[in-house]
Amino acid sequence: MTDGMLVGLLLFGALLFALGLYGALAQRNAVRVLLAVELMLLAGGLNVVALTRFLPAGAENRRLGPLPLAGDYAAALGQTTTLFFLAVAAAEVAIGLAAVIAAYRLRPTPNVDEMDERE
């Protein structure tokens, strides 16, 4: 992988993250907000995978000692990390959608700004 490729991937990740953040902050529909957050998480995953392909800086470390297959290990580490991100993303969406449905049952609107019960 080349320098340019890495920078391209990181820039794409930054863009994905920024757009996701925009969606999370500006969308009114709760489902859309949740999906926008997924974009942010995916951007993080992409970053790790790209960076660990390129820079296994932790290949030697006083605390962890030398590692076998340093380069492959680092790449696998990055992908494992992203797997965890994916799993967490799924859990967040599940609970988020459940909450939206529960709120909708009492007050039929999926829009966050209309969820404003005051006594």
Added chain:
Amino acid sequence: MNGQAVAFFALAAVGLLGVIGFLRAPRILHAVLALVAAFLAVAGLFVLVGAEFLAAATVLLYAGAITVMAVFAIMLTPGGEEKRGAPRWARGARGWAGLVAAGVGAAVATSVLATPFQRSPYAVDGPTDTALLGTLLLSDRYGLHFEVITLVLLAALVGAIVLAREEAIPVRGGARAPDATPPTPPPAPQKTPAALREPTADGPAPEAPAEREAERELVGAGRGDGR
């Protein structure tokens, strides 16, 4: 410009278009479809950097499970922003959010561009052996993580069931009825939870308007009427 670069730019373009489509589409189901395109593009990028297993997982989880879940939720909660124009505050919020997103994007992009990346001599290219992933996941260190993630999913599962399940007991104050109406008698016991029923026209009368609306949206979204 080699093949890799071409593939990268193509995938990135598809991804961006997908995300923008997701943000701009007036109908939420269109938005979700656009998002699927973006997810697939990211999966393609994963293949490009040699993370094939991850690509498969992304397709399954994001393009598959999460999107389907979202569609379910959308069907169950009709009446989105299409109904009325955004209130004044929402227009203001867009300005703020745009400012924040632009700022964050600019900060990260500037930093990335200004950083002199240096490829480590250890770095490897080519696809990663999926077996290594498996070994890592069951290693001393990440075995613990693996167990904890099951707990996270367990918590999500239990929490989602508790929240989304419709109680057998009647909900006080008229769950479906608007605030002003007098309390309606509790609906007759239903065999299937309402949350899982298909939106058909033969439902109980008080619930019809909401579900009709869902139907209308589905039709409008061009996904067929399911009948």
Added chain:
Amino acid sequence: MIWLPEAIVLAGALASLAFGVLGRRSSPRAAMDLALVFTLAALLATAALAGTVVEAFAGAFRIDGVTLSFQLLLLVGTALTLLLAREDVGAPAPATGGAAPSGGVPAEHAGEYAGLLLLAALGGMLIAAAADLLLLFLGFELLSIAGYALVGFRKEDPLSTQAAVKYVLTGATATGVFVFGLSYLIGLTGTTDVYAAGEVIASPGFMERYGRLIFLAFLFLFIGAAYKIAAFPFHLWAPDVYRGAPTPVTMFLAVVSKAAGLALIVRLYLGAFAWTHWVGASGLRESFLLKSGPVVALVSGFSMVLGSVLALRTRDVKRLFAYAGIAHAGYLLVPLAAANPSMLDQIVFYLLAYLLASAGAFAVLRRVTEESGTSDLKAFAGLYHRAPWSAWALLLFFLSLAGIPLTMGFFGKWYLLVGAAWGGHGLLATLIVVTSVMSYAYYFAVLKQAFLRPGSTERPIRFRGAEVAVVLIAAAGVLLGGLLPGEVLRTIAQAFDAAHFFGLYDGRL
């Protein structure tokens, strides 16, 4: 068996969940009692580990002074929450309709209620024990996700479910920010180990090359974590969520969640960032602390001021606690901003004071709001005549929270103040004083209702046994800490020596 406390809590969670499925018809409260027994057992197991410094799971899991002191705080908070939550189960919802501040959790969900509480506590404990970036993140998520569900537990109240939605959305956004920061940290350092990441950052030439991105990573991680303690800038979920959640869950968020969030910040910030030194390009020694300190100070200062100002405007007691909690989050960050050798002691001591006083106040608040069906300030009118002892207890708790002498909170604030002065942060010290004075105003607003205003009724309020227990435990703790602060502090400092936390940097484990 250094993971015994976690194992016990996990067993408790699973047992409660199983009990909820199998035996819910017989005696719903038994699930809560079961959970409480497991929590107390875990408390004992944790206490038995005092003084241990050891690692497991290839260094991902670490027991040291910080771990144990935070875990003890979390378990005490969880136990008190369970005591309060016990009364929620199967209790009839108040007759005032959907907008009531609290209300019953359906008896058939008792098992899930207890199980999720314990899972959330387990997430907090994992945070406290994690020396691994991913494990920290997973603990954070376990705590958050269980919390989202708990907030929406009063399913028949729109306030509760809508609070859950807001909590999820804000939380998910914060998670996104956190993950993005994490991706850069893990990607650039190539390791998920907190301390190893710190070593990589400190390695020669690394910061020259990747300093910008590392700083951004720190910024994102810190902001994402600040959400959990309801600190600026992700602080505004707190009022609505505190208001809508069942009161025991509000207390859990105010106390346990905050402690866990602080553990997250301590582990992450001090482990990987703040303590790293390297020789810069100019040949001078540089430290990350100098770069990150102002950010922490800013977040801390904004939290204090915003929380205090907003608290002055509210008339709802649960929301008031949320705003005050934002200010307290600001206080708790002061030691990190004004880094000094005993900052961990300061945090733990203040956290303990805050935990005890809040728990007691929530116990009183729960009963009072339940009786009157509203959490408006006027619910407290005439409390002195309806339940004099609880009114006095409330006075004690509020005095402690406001930091008035002879209570634990006073010494907590003094200690922070000393620390801030020590670290040379005059402005933060001033803010502590000024916002404390503002806090007198809003705490006294409640006390004024309780002592000086006639209530609409003179009918005595009868407290449930579990609530009385919480109030008594909290009052005893606040008084003990107020009268013998030195002893309490010494106990904290000795039994759970925070210095071990930095042991890695001294060549010790």
Added chain:
Amino acid sequence: MQESWLPWAVLAPPFGAFVLLAAFRRPLGRLAGWIGAAGATLALVFALQAAWTASGGVTLSAPSVALLSAGDVRIELGAAIGPLQAVMLVVVAAVSAFVHLYSIDYMAGHRRYGTYFQHLSLFTLAMLGLVVATNWVVFYLFWELVGAASYLLIGFDVEREAARRAAVKAFVVTRIGDLGLLAAIWGMAQGAGSFDIAETLAWASSGAAPAGTVTALGLLMLLGAAGKSGQFPLHVWLPDAMEGPTPVSALLHAATMVAAGAYLLALAFPIVQASPEVARTTAVLGAFTALFAATLALGEEDLKRVLAYSTVSQLGYMFLAVGAGSRFAAMFHLTTHAFFKALLFLAAGAIYHAVGTNDLAAMGGLARRMPKTAGLFALGALALVGFPPLAGFFSKEAVLAAAQEAGGVPLGLGVGTVFLTAVYMGRLYVLAFFGEPRTEAAREAREPGGLILGPMAGLGVLVLVAGAATAPVAGPSARLLAALGPAPEAGAGLGAATVLLGIAGLLAGRRLAIGARCPMTAAVRKAEQALQAGFYVDACYRRTVVAASVFVGRIVVAVDALVDGLFTGTAAAVAGAGRRLREAEAGQVQRYNAVALLVLVIIALVAAIRGR
């Protein structure tokens, strides 16, 4: 320095009484009063013993307990008694004992009899603790506790709205001063690296501290003292504090608590002295307050409020003395003032019992109905005005002699105050005791019982003899006061002048009292209205301090509205400012997240562009 348990022993009896009363006040019934009185009396015995020892020039130091330690900084719960502390202890314990005894009858039959004595014991404990503290943190702790006890006692009659409001006002206003003290403590600890009182004072006066810092610390401390002692412009709470029971006024708001401010300055004397600016400010502030409050007293129609303004005025004398560099004069005046002002208040309480009001317009001719009370009141009044051989004459002369050092203006103000003091006391006395009874109650007024007259008589004796405390024949007391500093030399003329001024003032006061019932010209009436409005200072507070918080809130709203208006282009947002603040509490979490995140975005951008 001498190791001794005595400093703790002084605190023990009131503490014991407080605990007893807190635990068993209901079953104790009438006994509660006696327990409180016993506690105070025992404390007095220990205080006298400590004073005796301290007069030998030693400082009694009690074993201390470490309260907190943070690195090098230690906070110790210690106690010590030097000459300064000994004087203060005796004054506090003595007045407290008399007030306790007096209250046994005075408060008899009150619904919250036991609670009253519980609060009183708590106050005595806190006040004594404040005096013996060796550490600023502990000092501050007791300082706040004293304030809390004051809050409880002012608002003791919770049923009355006025009492509740006065309690809150006292709490808030003194807190402004407390902030100053807190800041001063913090600054001293910063500079000296210690919270120990002796160490910080040594640091401040050693010259090691930068002059600017010392001045700032001194001014902050002055702010703290002014808040507690009701000095201008923080005096507004003291007259309102008269809503508390009269014995409370005598103990807290005349003799001891309000004198804590003067005591603080005497304690921190090295700081005051180390900075000429602070000394000058203190002297001018004190002298001005003395005159200012005396003027306010002229227009009051309420007996207790006249005495309250008089207290503010006399406290001004103490500040003047400290500022002029004489700790001796300040503490001497503090002592005598405690005795005669407590006497005056107790007599006022007796009148209130007999007439049922504090309104001067409802009195008159009481001298015939209550001769003993009238006599004792006259004794106190003459001491206040400063007639020899009463206590007030000597101490006031010492203050004025010291004021000569401070320059012409403070001296002039101080001497002028002598005249005004005589005027308002003369007017008060004539209105209350001479002429014809103006109400039925005044006609039926009766002398109080022995348990009320007794403590008054006791204080009367002290007022008679305390003037001689500095004379060599007095032995220990003279040595004790002499240890505080040299007695200022007074010219022979000064004493004579004050006496003449006093006589002239009394006569003028008599005229004023009689004239009060004559038709007055519009101008005089208007001036009097201005005086009764407290020189508008109260209204001024309402307009500034209270309004300021509202104002800040409005600014926040306005800024928010402005920003919003920029984005949405709606001018209506400005009009709906009030509604918008409510919205800020409501649920639009997303937008607020966005706005809040903006701050961090800016940091990120700056970091990215600057390079780390």
